[in-house]
Amino acid sequence: MPELPEVETIARGLARRVTGDVMESVWLGSKPEPLKSPAREIVATLESKRIADVRRVGKHIVFDLEPTGQTGERPAKPLKSRGSKSRLSQSRKPTSSKARGAKAASIGSKTTSEHSQWIVHLGMTGSVVVSTPDAEVEKHTHAIVKLASGKELRFVDPRRFGRLSVAHQFQAAGSEPLEVELDRFVELFKGRKTPIKSALLNQGLLSGVGNIYADESLHIARIHPLRTANTLSDDEIAKLYAGIRQALSDGIRYEGASINWYRKPDGTRGESQDHLRVYRERGNLDKPCPVCGSPITKIWVGQRGTHFCPSCQTR
């Protein structure tokens, strides 16, 4: 459930709470661990590092870490939102086939302590909570990081779809929906025969759009979710581009959709769910289309519940 607006809200909240703090020790749960990097690598990367920043990349939370100790060199603050467009052209590595995006590219680089990053993907039900040490460790806690301030960062995830990893220059596989330019956006979908709804969920194209905001974007753009991407006109794609930007920035403004699991870092609910146009919780289709008043229809597209207005979004 956590999609771009939810992860953005979480990352901002975490940044406010733990930036500057130092990770002193790391505990990782046993059993089937939700780890993408080896446990020892995660522990080694996190321990004794200062949290320089916490930010969102796609649906990932990125903790930018810097070494502690030597006062001599203080690594430059990691690239915040520096024009990713300018990097796009040159960032196509020669080893493009294995540019799976989320992989921890730890090859070479002996200066591993520089620019290291802790990457958290929340999956469906994951959360990162800031606790005091005496707070009860809730069920499904898979990692605890003790901070120098005395606080603890805890990764909790009942359904265990979340993943922890470390990286150095983490890059999402796809483009940032709020940063990509229109012509690039058009290119992403050109020629694809898959339903546009499925294409929107493909993180290799756009990183950050999930089921809720895909439905919302398509409704704003008045595009039927089953239209295949290659049948969309330039005008329709431009409307979709704008729709995505609107749906996501509204989501951020309302601090995420607390449909079921998601809570803001302070434990309260986001408000985005009160402003959704077509997405409905558990197929509750009582609330009609806010534009024309027609009943919302729910169908399945690529195993995903998909909501749309059959009157506004025709094929």
Added chain:
DNA sequence: ACTATTTCCTGGATGC
């Protein structure tokens, strides 16, 4: 190179 399908996972909702 794509596209479609399956699988993982558990709490809460629903059904009998």
Added chain:
DNA sequence: TGCATCCAGGAAATAG
């Protein structure tokens, strides 16, 4: 009331 079943879906893995 209780127990079984269904449903939610991000993304890796598998199949076509």
